[in-house]
Amino acid sequence: MKILHVEGGRNFYGGAHQILLLMEGLKARGIENVLACRVGSDLAKVAAPLAEVHAIRMEGDLDFGLIQRLHRVIRLTHPDVVHLHSRIGADVMGGIAARLAGVPVIHSRRQDNPESRLAVALKYRLH
Incomplete structure (x- = not known):
């Protein structure tokens, strides 16, 4: 996987x-990891031993x-699942690309601040 x-x-x-x-x-369980993250991010620097890292432009x-940039990574890497970990555009745009x-x-979603009903209805329908 x-x-x-x-x-x-x-x-x-x-x-x-x-x-x-x-x-x-x-990785310890034999699952292959690919990471799409922001260019210059701290995570991109430390994740290389655990994942194939694709540092791409992410602007919010x-x-x-x-x-398009995430869709390109998906086509290139052929993942079985896309796991979206953040907001900052990666949630909605990642959902559309997948x-x-x-x-x-x-x-x-690792935050406890509430989102509006409209945001929830639109955003999570993608998943």
Whole structure:
């Protein structure tokens, strides 16, 4: 099995550290990890031993070009599942890219602040 993890953050805080630990555990179980992350991110620097890293431009919630960039990574790597780990546009644009590629999506939301009903209805329908 191959999992494409998508993370849009710059810094190596709690969420990025969780992704690193997850990829470490998955690799130990024979699961192949691919990581699509922001160019220059701290995670891109530390994840190489655990994943095939694709550092791509990610410019936030309205970066519609991210759909094409993630779709390209999906076509190149052929994952069985796309696991979206962050907001910052990676959630919505990643969901659209995976849906266009016909790949199942998992979205981990690691925040407890509420989202509006409209945002929930639109965003999570993609997954």
